[in-house]
Amino acid sequence: MAEISISNKEWERVKIKVQRKYNHLTDAQLSYTEGQEEALINNLMHLVNRNREYVVFTLKKALVNIDNNRL
Secondary structure, three states, X not given: OOOOOOXXXXXXXXXXXXXXXXXXXXXXXXXXXXXXXXXXXHHHHHHHOOOHHHHHHHHHHHHHOOOOOOO
């Protein structure tokens, strides 16, 4: 089970942050459906060539201050 929970509304903000950090990622590559956090984590691990811990940490960091544009 995923260590995080992201709503569709939150994902729109988080996706912007992720795209700023990894500007080679497209909207299609970052598609997400609420409740599919595990698939999102696995997809990001592959896309950014990082381990699970790093991806989860990055997503949690993005969620902490959702209104801030920094990641």
